[in-house]
Amino acid sequence: MNLLFDLDGTLTNPYQGIAKSICHALKTLGRPVHHQTDLRWCIGPPLKNSFAKLLKTDDENLIQAAISIYRERFGTVGLFENEIYKDIPEALVTLRDAGHILYVATSKPTIFAERIIEHFGLGQYFRAVHGSELNGTNSDKADLLAHLLQSEGIAPAETIMIGDRRHDMIGAKSNGIFRIGVLWGYGTRDELEASGAQACIRHPEALQTAFDK
Template sequence: MMKIEKNTILFDLDGTLTDSAEGVIRSAQHMQEKMGIEKWSDKDLKFIVGPPLIKTFTEDFNMNQEDAHRALEFFRERYATVGLFENKVYEGIPEMLQELKKKGKRLAVATSKKEETAVRILKHFKIDQYFEVIGGDNRELGRDTKAKVIAHVMEVMNVSKSDVIMVGDRKFDVEGAHSVGIPCIAIEYGYGDRDEFEACGADYIGATPQAVVNMF
């Protein structure tokens, strides 16, 4: 198999490095209770893990912008204190990161999660040391889309897009990467599936963390 000749690898967080479904779903249900709307089942809320929340609240919950931002505050009210630790690192992730570092790769995180929350999670699970940059949503600075987060991380790392690749588990990772001109590896152990990846034009598809290592 041809090896990917990229030296900088950006990773999504939810569904790629950690399985955060429980905390995200519980926090979404907390939001629904606070908003006075019907609380959905765990199964019906599974889709919420990964995509930018404002986009989810406006498009999937049919909220206007004002309500979507209120919903985001209620979600974060629980997630920032309890939900972020209802989470676990996928099996094989530390080993994947170690092996990629041994291969001389520069690693970073580019997530739609609030940046300070992403830092707390990665520190909690003791995998933050593998990453040069941990970049996330920062609406105060206008960094409110996946593409903007990816562009920010690349700028901080001072890398050319010709030397960068994204790794993620949903179409939003693929689309965000493509919009800034870099390819994306879609992984199958997270929240997306092969049909989604093929439909959005993922450049590579990997079944396991070790499969990602083997691509380089």
């Protein structure tokens, strides 16, 4: 089976790096955020969508300015303010050794996703890392997964998407891919099931069991 793993909120917990980089961008633009503001909802959606909501604007120039400032910090510091979820490496070993082929499928730009995967020593488990382009191409999860299926030459019927947010489930459903939601990330069971999750699991070790059902 081909297993597609989301990155943020599924393999790693990126909150500190993302939140600090968002706050840096907003402060630079004169839109400071209180230090106790909860930015967990920003983990998962395309960054463009998050800044549009945070800035309360549809001004493309302002949104792109925020993204550029964000990336200046994230690309040097923020991407390493991150940690692997407990038991993820062990689960990846088990799945790989069982004969599954693993891929990363993230809305995060590939250039950042690859550095994060290598930094945490996870590259050995994945055949490829698929992310978006810096210009926004494939930041929508449905587009990303369609591109992944085509470029890797794999069939939706032989593929499973594993992620923690509704974008993962919606994108996979639109491509005819089986969907598993993980509950250790940033999405709730209600969010995942309402978006099309066909199974939800609470711990990485439950992944193999979920595939066997």
